[in-house]
Every structure is written in structure tokens, then in C-alpha cells.
Amino acid sequence: MSDAKPRFEALYVTPGTTLLYYTGIYWWPSERVLALLIPRQGEPLMVCPAFEEARLREQLRWPIEIRVWQEDESPYAIAAKWFGDRGVRTGNVGVEETTRYVFYDGLRHAASSLEYMSGDPITVGCRAQKSEHELDLMRLACGATFDVYKATFASLREGMTQREVADLVVRGYARMGLRGEASVFFGPSSALPHGSREEQVLREGVGVMIDDGTTVEGYQSDVTRMGVIGKPPEKLQRAFEIVRHAQDAALAAATAGHECGSVDDAARKVITDAGFGPDYKYFSHRLGHGIGMDGHEAPYLVRGNRTILKPGMTFSNEPGIYVVGDYGMRCEDDMVIAESGAAHLLTRGFQPSLETPIA
Numbered sequence: 297m298s299d300a301k302p303r304f305e306a307l308y309v310t311p312g313t314t315l316l317y318y319t320g321i322y323w324w325p326s327e328r329v330l331a332l333l334i335p336r337q338g339e340p341l342m343v344c345p346a347f348e349e350a351r352l353r354e355q356l357r358w359p360i361e362i363r364v365w366q367e368d369e370s371p372y373a374i375a376a377k378w379f380g381d382r383g384v385r386t387g388n389v390g391v392e393e394t395t396r397y398v399f400y401d402g403l404r405h406a407a408s409s410l411e412y413m414s415g416d417p418i419t420v421g422c423r424a425q426k427s428e429h430e431l432d433l434m435r436l437a438c439g440a441t442f443d444v445y446k447a448t449f450a451s452l453r454e455g456m457t458q459r460e461v462a463d464l465v466v467r468g469y470a471r472m473g474l475r476g477e478a479s480v481f482f483g484p485s486s487a488l489p490h491g492s493r494e495e496q497v498l499r500e501g502v503g504v505m506i507d508d509g510t511t512v513e514g515y516q517s518d519v520t521r522m523g524v525i526g527k528p529p530e531k532l533q534r535a536f537e538i539v540r541h542a543q544d545a546a547l548a549a550a551t552a553g554h555e556c557g558s559v560d561d562a563a564r565k566v567i568t569d570a571g572f573g574p575d576y577k578y579f580s581h582r583l584g585h586g587i588g589m590d591g592h593e594a595p596y597l598v599r600g601n602r603t604i605l606k607p608g609m610t611f612s613n614e615p616g617i618y619v620v621g622d623y624g625m626r627c628e629d630d631m632v633i634a635e636s637g638a639a640h641l642l643t644r645g646f647q648p649s650l651e652t653p654i655a
Contacts, residue, residue: 297336297390300417305387306379307334307415308403312394313589314419316514321355329371329399333378341378343371372406379407390415393594420594424586425608430515431632431642434588434610437517438630438643441509444468444476446654448506449523456498458482458491461506469510476510486624489581489616500526503623503650509591516591518612519643520628521653528650535572535617535625536650542566542615543627543646546583546597550611550631550639556601559583563615564599572617584612587630609633610642 297304309315309332311323323330330348333341339361344352346364353362363378365371379385388411391400404412426434448464458480469476481488482496486505498504503524509517524532542563549562560583564573572578582598585591587610595603597611614628627647631639648655 297334297418302388302413303336304390304415304418305336305384305410307390307392307418308332308395308400308412309334309392309415309419310395310399312392313593314392314394314423317423317589319355319360320357321352323352323355325396327398329402331371331375331399331403333375335382335384338382341375343374343378345371370402370406372402375403376407379410385409387411388413390418392419416594423588423593424595424610425606426588426610426632427608430588431608431610433513433515434517434630434632434642437510437512437515438519440469440472440474440512441476441517441519442644442654444472444510445506445519445521448478449504449521449653452498452504452523452525454498454500454525458485458496461498461504465506465508474510474512477508479505479507481505481507481624483623484621486626487618487620487622489618489624489626498525501529503528503532503625505624505626507626507628514589516587516589517643518587518591518614518628518630520614520626521647522625522627522650523653524650532623532625532650535623536627536647538567538570538572539615539617539625539627540646541570542579543613543629546613546615547631547641548638550597550605550613550633551637552605552607552633552635554605556595556597556603556605557599559597559605559611560599560601563613567615567617578617578619579615580618581616584614586610587612605633607633607635611639613639 311325328345331343461480465478481491483502485492507520546563549559563583567579584597586593616626618624630642
């Protein structure tokens, strides 16, 4: 906060992933604000509904000052007084991006001499670069997803519905003591990146797309694999080869010091040069998203994003080709930016073939 330009005097965090990241406290958001205030200098404060104080103290990992508010009191007035007690009467307060408007608005009116701005330079700056321990947890999550997908693809039979295949994935994670899910799309449903509500029945030669992942100690995986019963049709085989080459190009382009948007550019060029262009015509979404404690988090690998890649940043690498009304093709792996050179995979490896989705 001291090094930021402009400088931040405090950070305002309400329930969500960032609160969990900083404190280890999981708090279901409600209409009653619970807030963490982190000053640029000195110790933090938590503002809490009075009747929830005991429950909050049960989750504290280390001593944090707590000031409570009764049902007929304003929590924002308590926060404003704390700012005054610390001599913070002017300057910038960073608001965490998922903060509800009503929580922002309440503090803005109670402490009106302060300026409020996005806290992303601080929160994203902390969360985007993962430690080795965080990366180990993500590798474990990816490994669990690979094991479940391998068993699921081996269980595919003609006549199965998308829902039945998705249930196999959920049960697979449950047998590992994990919670996970899958979005499963067959044939024309996979031509929409997030699928269709219309249920499909599996037939020979129809592409099967399985997407999503699981969580290990708060850190997530996000993997997509494509398969087919029988011999893959030529159109699916060609699309698979193009998408895999795009993944290779993205991995090579994802180097420290380059812009996020350049990674999308590298993958999109492969797909466009193969005849599936221009722009978003067939590859209809960005290349990838940040991943960590949230399945989708900043920064994003999207055209024009000038955020500089730094070692330890983690992303999905998921180019696709979508021919509406016919088929979709997407391969997705997770990767981490290295100290030098190409990014490293957090998954065990790219998909070998349509016949062997998981090696």
C-alpha cells in the first residue's frame, strides 16, 4: 500500500475469497456487514455484528481487534471512528472488488473525507502470484481431476445422458473425499462454450466435452478434456490438432515480463491461421483466466490486457473452436508463469489424443 501509486491508506475487505485469503475466516455474506480494515501502517480491525462476535472469535487465527455493532447502530460509524482514532482523515481506501454496493456506500458516507478506489492493485497483487505451497495444492487438485476424468471417460457408453456422465464425475470426487463437479456436453451442445440446456444422448462418433474441477484446501483446478466413442470423425480430429497447437503456442508465449494479452494473441493466431477466424468467430472467448482460490480470478489472458506476467501467476490455457449447430472443441490445462522461459503446466500433461483424453 505504501509503494502503490497512488498510495493506499487502508484496505476495506468484506466477506468473500479475499477475506479468507488474508485471515483464514470463511464468512457467509449477508445483509449485515462484517468488515476487515487493513491500515497501511499498524494493526487491522474487524467490525462485526455484536451477536456474531463469539462465532467470529472461534475462527481467528491470531489476535485481531474486533469492534462490534448492535442491531440499531451503524457499523460504518464504528469504522469511521477507527479511521479518526488512527489519524486517517484523508487519502485513498482500497475497496475489494466483490464488496456489495451497500457496504461501500455506507462507509463512503460515514467517512466522507476519504477517497475510495478499487483495491485490485493490492488484492490482486497479493493473490495473483502463488507461493510454492499454493502451487502444490493446485497440482493436487489437478491430479485429482485427471484421476476422476480418466475413470469417467473409461465408463462412457452409448445411450448415456450428459447428466449421467456429470454424476459419474461428482461421485468420483466424493470417493476421494473431495467436492467437485463437471459440465458435460455432447455434440451440438459443446458448440456453445458453456453448453445448452437441451439434454443430449451419447452416440458413437459424437464429441464429449467434460469441464470444471475440484478444490484441495481452498485451491482449485479447472480442466477440460474431449473424448469420443469409436473413431473420431475427421472434423473433430482436425479441430483437436489445431486446438492442441494453440495450447502449445500459448504455453510458449506465457513468459514473465510479457503482457497478458500477448498470450491470447499467440493462441488465437494458430486458430485463425488454420481457417477458424477472424477474431472471435469460432474461438469465441478469451484464452484463459487466472485461477487459485477462485476458479476465475484476475488477471485474465484476453486481447488488450496489458497486465505484465510475473512468476507465480497461474492461469487456465483453454483455446477452443466452436461451430454452432455442429460441434465444439476445447482443451484446457492450468499453468504457472516461470522465473524464465515458457510457463509450466500444473496438470500432468496436455491431452494426448481424442482416443486417450487422459494419459
